[in-house]
Amino acid sequence: MGFLCKFWCSWTPMILFSAAPWDCAILRHQDIVGLPLCFIYGWSLQFLWPLPHPSGFLDSLAVEIHELKSKRDDIERDVSRARRVGKEPRSQVLWWLDRVELLETKFAKTRREFERRFMLPGGFAVNILSSYRLSVRANEMIAEACYLKSKGSFNQVANRAAPNHFEEVPSAPTVGMDAVLAQLKQAVEDDAVGLIGIYGMGGVGKTALLSRFHNEFLADATDLDMVIFIDSCRDLDVESIQNKIRHRLGLSWKKSKSQKEKASMLYKVLFKMKFVLILDDLWEPLSLQMVGIPIPKQGSSCKIMLATRIEELCDQMDVKNKIKVDLLPWDTAWRLFADKVGEETINSDPGIRHQAEILVKKCGGLPVALITVARALASKRSVDEWKHAVTIMGNSPVQLPGMAEQVFCSLKLSYDHLPSDTLRSCAMHFALYWEGCRLHKNLIQEYWIGEGILDDFKDVEQANNKACYFLGILSSASLIERVDADGYTRMHPMVRAMALWIACEFGKKENQWFVREREGLMEAPEAETWRSAARMALGYNSITVLPEAPESLNLVSLKLKSNFGLERIPDGFFRFMPCLVALDLHSTSIKEIPSGISNLQRLQFLELGGTKLKSLPKELASLKNLKYLGLNWTAELASIPERLIQSLSELRVLRMIVSYSSWKAIPAGGGNGVSLRELEALKRLRVLDITVGNASAFNMLTQSQRLAPATAALLLKGCPGLTAVELPSGLGRSMKSLKWLRLSHSTELEGVLIAGDGRENDGAALPELENLVLECLLKAKIVWRSSCIQHLRGLYIYGCSGMEQLIWYKDDDESDAENRGRRGVSPFPNLKQIAFRGLPKLKRVSDERQLVFPLLESIEVAECPQLKKLNLVAEKLREIRCHRSWWDQLEWEDDAARFSPQMILKPLN
Numbered sequence: 001m002g003f004l005c006k007f008w009c010s011w012t013p014m015i016l017f018s019a020a021p022w023d024c025a026i027l028r029h030q031d032i033v034g035l036p037l038c039f040i041y042g043w044s045l046q047f048l049w050p051l052p053h054p055s056g057f058l059d060s061l062a063v064e065i066h067e068l069k070s071k072r073d074d075i076e077r078d079v080s081r082a083r084r085v086g087k088e089p090r091s092q093v094l095w096w097l098d099r100v101e102l103l104e105t106k107f108a109k110t111r112r113e114f115e116r117r118f119m120l121p122g123g124f125a126v127n128i129l130s131s132y133r134l135s136v137r138a139n140e141m142i143a144e145a146c147y148l149k150s151k152g153s154f155n156q157v158a159n160r161a162a163p164n165h166f167e168e169v170p171s172a173p174t175v176g177m178d179a180v181l182a183q184l185k186q187a188v189e190d191d192a193v194g195l196i197g198i199y200g201m202g203g204v205g206k207t208a209l210l211s212r213f214h215n216e217f218l219a220d221a222t223d224l225d226m227v228i229f230i231d232s233c234r235d236l237d238v239e240s241i242q243n244k245i246r247h248r249l250g251l252s253w254k255k256s257k258s259q260k261e262k263a264s265m266l267y268k269v270l271f272k273m274k275f276v277l278i279l280d281d282l283w284e285p286l287s288l289q290m291v292g293i294p295i296p297k298q299g300s301s302c303k304i305m306l307a308t309r310i311e312e313l314c315d316q317m318d319v320k321n322k323i324k325v326d327l328l329p330w331d332t333a334w335r336l337f338a339d340k341v342g343e344e345t346i347n348s349d350p351g352i353r354h355q356a357e358i359l360v361k362k363c364g365g366l367p368v369a370l371i372t373v374a375r376a377l378a379s380k381r382s383v384d385e386w387k388h389a390v391t392i393m394g395n396s397p398v399q400l401p402g403m404a405e406q407v408f409c410s411l412k413l414s415y416d417h418l419p420s421d422t423l424r425s426c427a428m429h430f431a432l433y434w435e436g437c438r439l440h441k442n443l444i445q446e447y448w449i450g451e452g453i454l455d456d457f458k459d460v461e462q463a464n465n466k467a468c469y470f471l472g473i474l475s476s477a478s479l480i481e482r483v484d485a486d487g488y489t490r491m492h493p494m495v496r497a498m499a500l501w502i503a504c505e506f507g508k509k510e511n512q513w514f515v516r517e518r519e520g521l522m523e524a525p526e527a528e529t530w531r532s533a534a535r536m537a538l539g540y541n542s543i544t545v546l547p548e549a550p551e552s553l554n555l556v557s558l559k560l561k562s563n564f565g566l567e568r569i570p571d572g573f574f575r576f577m578p579c580l581v582a583l584d585l586h587s588t589s590i591k592e593i594p595s596g597i598s599n600l601q602r603l604q605f606l607e608l609g610g611t612k613l614k615s616l617p618k619e620l621a622s623l624k625n626l627k628y629l630g631l632n633w634t635a636e637l638a639s640i641p642e643r644l645i646q647s648l649s650e651l652r653v654l655r656m657i658v659s660y661s662s663w664k665a666i667p668a669g670g671g672n673g674v675s676l677r678e679l680e681a682l683k684r685l686r687v688l689d690i691t692v693g694n695a696s697a698f699n700m701l702t703q704s705q706r707l708a709p710a711t712a713a714l715l716l717k718g719c720p721g722l723t724a725v726e727l728p729s730g731l732g733r734s735m736k737s738l739k740w741l742r743l744s745h746s747t748e749l750e751g752v753l754i755a756g757d758g759r760e761n762d763g764a765a766l767p768e769l770e771n772l773v774l775e776c777l778l779k780a781k782i783v784w785r786s787s788c789i790q791h792l793r794g795l796y797i798y799g800c801s802g803m804e805q806l807i808w809y810k811d812d813d814e815s816d817a818e819n820r821g822r823r824g825v826s827p828f829p830n831l832k833q834i835a836f837r838g839l840p841k842l843k844r845v846s847d848e849r850q851l852v853f854p855l856l857e858s859i860e861v862a863e864c865p866q867l868k869k870l871n872l873v874a875e876k877l878r879e880i881r882c883h884r885s886w887w888d889q890l891e892w893e894d895d896a897a898r899f900s901p902q903m904i905l906k907p908l909n
Contacts, residue, residue: 057138058114064145065107071152072100082158089158099148103141110137163250166219166227171211175367176332183323184213188276188303193321194296197314198307200325201478201492202410203368206307207231207280209325218276223301225273231280234413238290242266245277245291263292270294279306283417285316309414312476327365327492334360336367340374351383355390362393362435364493368410372402397497398507411498414477425453426470427479430491431499432537432559434517441467441487449653449687450605450628451557451582460687460712460737461768503535516541517559527551538563539584549575557582561607564589574599586610586630598622608634609655615639621647630655632689638662646678653687654679657713657742661693665700680706687737689713695722708734715742722746726753728766728788739768744775754827755785755810767791778802784827785810792828799838806836806845824850824873835860842867861886862908881906 075097079089114134174181187196198206210229218227228248230241242262246253249269253262271294279286288295288304296302308314314322328336337360338346346353359377363369377389392399398408418424429447433439445467448454457463471489474480480489491499503513514525514533521541529536530550539561546560549572556579560566566588574580574596581602587610597603598619606623607630618641620626626648631637632655640660662673676697679685688710692698698719701707714735716722724730725743730753743749752774766789774780776799784807797803807827825846831853836842843866845851856874860881861867868891880887884907 057135057142058111061107061110061138061142061145064142064149065104068100068145068149068152069104071149072097075152075154075157078157087158090154090156093154093157096148096152096154099144100152103144103148107141110134110141163226163248165225166221167229167248168215168219169211169229169231171215172208174205174208174212175336176328177205177209177212177325180209180323180325181213184209184305185217187321187323188217188305191299191301194298194300194303195317195319195321196303196305197317197319197322198305198325199309199311199314199322199478201327201366201495202309202414203366203407203494204325204327205367206309206325208367210278210280210305210307214278221276223274224276226270226275227278228275229278229280233279233286234281234283238287241279241286241291245270245293259290263290266292267294274301276303276305279304282306282308282313283310285313288317309478310417310476311478312473328367328370329365330360333363333365333370337363337370337374340371341378345378345381348381349383352386355383355386358390359386359393362390362493366407366492366494369407369494372406373400376400376402393497396507396510397494398501404501404507407494408498408501411495412502414479414495415498415502418473418477418479422453423470423473425451427474428499428503429453430480430489431496431503431513432515432535432557433491434515434540435493435496436490437517438483438488438490441471441489444471444489446607446628446630446653446655447582447605450607452604452627455627455652457686459709460739463686514538530555546570546573548572551576552580553578555580559584560588561586562588566590569594571596578602581605583607593617593620595619601625604628604650606630610634613637616641616644618644620644623648625650627651628653631659632657634659640674642667642674643678645674646681648682649684651682651685654682654685655687655689655713656691657689657715657740659691661691661715661717663690663692663694663697663701665694665696676700676704676707680704682706685710687712689740691715691717693718695719698722702731702735705734709737711735712737713740713742714738715744716746717744718746720748723748724751724753725749726755728769729755731766735766737768738766740771740773741769742773742775743777743780744773746776746780747778749777750779751781751783753783753785753810754789755783770794771796774798774800776800781808782806783808783810784825789828791830793830794833794835795828795831796833796835797837797839798835801838801840803839804841804843805847806842807851809847809849824852826852826854828853830855832856833858833860836862836864836867838863839867840865844869844871846871860908877903879904879906881908883908 075093079093079097082089184196184198187193198210200206214227214229218224221227226249228245230236230244233241236244239259239262242259245266246262249266251265251269253265257265270292277293286306293304294302296304306314306317306319311322311324327333334357337356341356346356359373360370363373373389373393377386380386380389389400398404415424415427418427426448429444429451430439441464445454445463448467448470449463454463454466457466471480475482475489479495480491482489500513500515501507504510505512509532511529511532513535514529515535515537516525517537518540521538521543524538524543524546525533525536527547527550530547530552532554533552534554535557536555537557537559539559541563542565543560543563544565544567546566546569548570553576555577558577558580559582561584564587567590569585569590571594573594577600579602580600582605583600583603584605584607586607589612591612591614593608593613593616595617596619597617600623602625603623604625605628606626607628609630609632611634613631613634614636615638621641621644624647627650629648629651630653634656635658637660645654660674664673664675667675667677679688683706685706688707689712690701692701692714698716701711701714708731714731716725727741728735731738743752769789769792771794772789772792773796774782775797778800779802780800781803797806809825832855834853834856837860840863842864845867849871851872853872853874855876856872857876857878858881859870859874859877859879862882864886867886868889870890880903882905884905887905
């Protein structure tokens with residue numbers, strides 16, 4: 001042994017052969033020095049006992065690594081899938097993946113070293129030391145790979161991630177909402193506010209507003225523990241909302257848990273948090289208690305914000321802080337439209353700009369409509385194309401790309417959500433008027449009564465209340481809007497277009513509702529239109545001739561109102577209209593009704609007001625289903641066949657102001673007038689407007705137990721022998737529905753006495769009287785004794801040539817008169833408007849006593865040359881309408897009159 005060592009050490013280098021002839025290594029002296037003798041001995045025995053070659057280890061390692069990589073790929077896919085759903089990979093899994101990656105790196109390095117050292121050209125021997133080291137390293141990595149394989153079985157690769165306090169939501173740009181956004185921020189920062197309601201019509205931008213507020217404002221609210229945004233609540237029930245909140249909070253529960261148990265879990269977690277919860281697109285009141293949401297207390301940083309189209313829903317959820325998202329004003333709407341179309345296109349031609357302005361107006365400030373129309377026209381470069389688009393928007397907007405999907409379907413949700421078919425019919429009625437038409441509640445009420453929508457009411461007040469209730473629901477649902485406090489409403493142009501789209505079976509039957517009001521029509525529609533239409537609205541045009549016998553078998557409603565040139569209805573016009581329910585001929589110039597009207601057996605609404613009728617045809621008696629008959633302002637109507645009125649047994653409403661006045665107290669016969677007994681025979685009559693021309697008929701009317709309560713408007717015209725009217729007692733105690741009283745054309749009537757008769761409820765005798773008109777009364781004066789007419793809103797005096805002073809006083813006690821003189825008198829505390837016209841002798845409104853009108857807003861004075869002082873106090877007066885010359889000659893005394901500083905003078909033409 002010593003000899004061998006000495007022999008080998010003396011050779012530098014020397015060659016050592018292994019058992020295999022190709023497996024050799026060149027050992028230099030420096031490779032051996034310092035090595036233990038056993039290693040040298042082992043190497044020297046290569047001839048007899050060879051070491052395993054590293055390639056064998058590496059091949060085995062490659063197999064293990066390949067299996068490990070396959071397992072690694074599967075686990076990484078599971079981790080990616082878990083991350084996509086918001087889960088957090090477990091630490092053990094991440095450690096395992098890191099170890100596998102490190103082992104793969106070591107394996108690649110070892111393989112490269114093997115290839116560099118052992119894949120040598122023929123004739124060279126391998127380095128035995130390197131071979132040994134590589135074999136050991138490969139063997140260690142095999143052991144590690146086996147270990148990682150054994151550890152690579154995971155029941156769960158990820159846990160639910162701890163929820164972030166804020167998650168950004170998709171949002172769209174908003175235009176013109178900075179003011180509303182500021183309101184929203186102020187409400188959220190106010191600790192006294194817990195619930196915030198945002199409401200507005202569909203497509204106005206509520207979701208965009210909330211998304212922007214959420215992403216821009218709440219993202220930086222570091223004092224909050226959790227911000228939760230739940231969209232599309234329309235499609236979610238209580239459990240679905242619970243699940244969305246649970247997901248944001250990172251909670252889990254068994255499916256078997258009850259709704260109440262889930263609510264309890266959510267409540268316990270949220271109660272300890274400072275949170276903001278946003279509920280977008282709510283359609284039904286949501287019980288926060290049932291969901292498990294704590295109601296924020298005063299002083300709390302927690303907020304609950306909800307967005308809805310239905311204002312009433314905010315009230316049902318006890319939301320006190322309500323913010324309305326209004327339609328865009330003109331400037332902002334134009335900017336949005338021009339931005340979407342492109343300024344270059346808009347400014348390319350003045351004609352295009354003009355048509356664009358028309359389209360923006362038709363969109364009515366509704367962002368979704370503005371954007372949809374703008375996108376549809378962005379590529380249109382010629383004026384003709386834009387003109388065609390305007391025509392389409394007027395007649396059939398659904399033809400524009402995107403209008404049905406983006407606008408109408410969205411607005412239709414509000415219509416579909418109405419609680420009854422009755423309310424849907426009420427909403428559809430607004431579409432029968434021209435775009436932007438302001439409709440007074442009284443007009444709407446009449447049509448609804450005529451078509452049977454309002455049917456079960458006992459008097460005019462109940463009908464009015466029910467109509468107002470329906471209008472309130474439609475307004476709350478954002479299908480109509482209230483214009484003012486006087487009862488005017490209107491429908492948004494896009495909602496109206498949506499309603500017509502529905503009525504025409506979603507555009508499939510274009511002329512099913514043929515609405516062409518105020519379009520300058522000179523001729524009646526073609527025969528085909530009459531055949532296909534179910535409703536026709538042709539009012540406010542210039543039609544003078546109607547077809548002889550149009551075939552209108554499906555026609556339900558026909559409006560010809562205010563075609564002033566229409567003087568005649570052909571004899572056969574009604575021959576083929578078996579389904580007609582409503583017929584409006586108001587303010588046409590027709591002088592007679594053809595006998596063929598008897599064909600309209602289903603007719604329920606007939607409006608003949610403002611026509612030139614001289615008599616009613618006896619064929620009207622055939623209209624057994626008639627519920628509404630309008631004859632107001634038919635001043636030439638002088639003849640009504642006997643027993644015609646009493647034959648209309650289903651009549652609910654009869655309007656005859658400035659109309660037939662020859663009523664008799666008892667049947668006279670011989671064509672000398674119709675008896676009021678015929679009106680009393682109408683057992684279902686609920687609303688009566690009547691003109692009375694004699695004192696006996698007036699007395700009978702006031703005493704009738706059926707007619708007096710139904711009287712809503714009364715005109716006393718002439719009435720020979722009637723020298724005074726005392727209000728309220730002169731009208732009996734039963735005229736509690738009277739809203740309008742007019743006394744006219746009398747040479748004998750000397751006084752209108754405003755005085756009670758000493759009963760406790762004098763002020764309730766005429767509780768609804770709002771308007772008092774005195775016209776052409778040569779001797780009349782108003783004598784006031786007590787404020788027994790509390791609700792009078794308008795006082796109008798025309799052509800009373802003998803009137804010298806507006807109000808005279810009748811005092812029972814002179815000392816009381818002296819006190820009144822010092823403190824002023826308020827004869828009509830709720831009066832808002834006074835008008836004087838054609839009063840040549842009027843010198844003053846009162847004696848030395850001041851008249852106090854706390855709510856008076858408007859005065860009109862014309863043709864009153866001697867009236868030089870206004871001895872009244874009206875601190876809310878906003879306008880005086882008069883000629884400038886009269887105003888300049890007014891005489892003022894200290895404290896003679898006190899008006900609002902905002903009062904303005906409006907000259908009369």
